[in-house]
Amino acid sequence: MRGDHENMSEGEKDFTIQSYLEFLQNRKLMGSKCKKCGALYVPIRKLCTKCNTANMEWVEMSGKGELAAFTSITVGTPYFIQKGYDRNKPYCFSIIKLQEGPMVSAQLVGIDESKPDTIKIGMPVKVKFLETEIKGESKIDLGFEPN
């Protein structure tokens, strides 16, 4: 990691994409909450588009939510092919509506990707931080599983 912000304490982190991703690497799903109007953003924003104010605070999400939409992908991205997925081993891309309100994109695991008609929109889910090791480097991606 480069940059000055690595020495900052959590509460001081600037509201940048990099800060959000660093939290994610530490297994924390964080949002930014507008101190003026209370609007909540995940992934984070620096400027509140509800009240046009740049005065945010970090808040950690409970990690609970429900499945809003999904697909089971057989022809995947190069990144997911690297992770070992293919036509015979599909993966599930999903949109999760968090208990706190915002929606996020995440991989859905713990379901049968090859039987997508058994996956139900509206089902309760909880966060699962997915560790991937590619070429010796470990990385955390956002995932969810049935709750």
Next chain:
Amino acid sequence: MGRLARKVALVGAGMSKFGNHFPVKRNPDLWIDAWLNAVESVDNGIEPKDIDACYVGNYSSDLFNHQGHLGPQMANLVGLTPKPASRFEGACASSGIALRQAIIAIASGVHDLVAVSGVECMTELPTAGVTDVLATASDSLFEYPAGATFPGLYATLASAHFHKYGTTEEDLMRVGIKNHANGAENPYAQMQSSIADMMKSKIAKIEKSGGDIPDWKDEFDYLKSSSNPIIAYPLRLFDCSLITDGSACLFLTSGEVAKKYTDTPIWITGTGQGSAALSLHDRDSLTSFIATKEASTQAYQMSGLRPKDIQICEVHDCFTIAEIVALEDLGFYEKGKAVEAIKNGETKRDGILPINTSGGLKSKGHPVGASGAAMAVEIFKQMKGKAERNRQVKFNIERAMTHNLGGSGGTCVVTIYER
């Protein structure tokens, strides 16, 4: 705000054959084919010296062909140098944006005649590479790490539409069956074959190789078989548009100048453009496109028309679900009701609201940056009564529309045409 200060006319429109052309044809070769075809379509002829500016819609020649800066490159092919030449990018709505900017430039009085085009040469990359380039039209920061592909995002929207309105796989298949039936009548289309004919030739092939003859009763059985594999559930191969090389070209003029080129110009009376968050998760609705609603509302207001006034429309069917959602978002049908109208045949060539008579992106092909301009080519032909083979609609068209969507709905351009 919201009106054209001068009248704007479409006086010529043409396209290259859409298909797999690389390396026989690259961007400049495709573009010149479209140019020559468009020149031929102008009733009284047109010459490069008449043209004030050259607008080129292109999504990603940078990544597909390692070439940026297409504006001056294309303009030079027909001797337009040193006239202004620009490239416009808005993913699959790139040439829709170029068209809109030309309308605005002419209406403002800055230009009298603009050549608007779109070009894309996708097959220089293998399919996996194309998929990856298309994925850059969605959100690379938060959707891509979660595994989103371009078909995957539309499949995700389809799952929400299925859940909310009871839409089914058969409803999607009807869109593909209709559009392929239209594409079979378009000599410029990439796949000039109906799905029924494809099924028959597949059976013939299996028969010849001595395999077990499949017991497909109709196209639906065929489309549910392993011959039509799932790409991203619930979307199968035949729910997806094609990977295509192609180009389209239009000539737009001011009202006064139009008379020189034709006695029967097509008037552009409405243009609108909308945007949305790139990420689906950042949007309020997963079953409709706010950019389409915004763009069409602007275009309707500008033209003074309402959805029921539109007689024919080319919509952005990059995936079958996208056509269904477009018919709802454009106001032709209430949310959840488009599938019933499609089932009743309303959107077929002989229906009350023919949709995608060209074959759409599904069958005509989808060279992304050229698709918006190519939609206007079909409308031009249909309104002039010059659609080839058996796809000319049987009534006089007074009012038409094109709907050009970018990426997974981040951009939309809607254009209204009148006689």
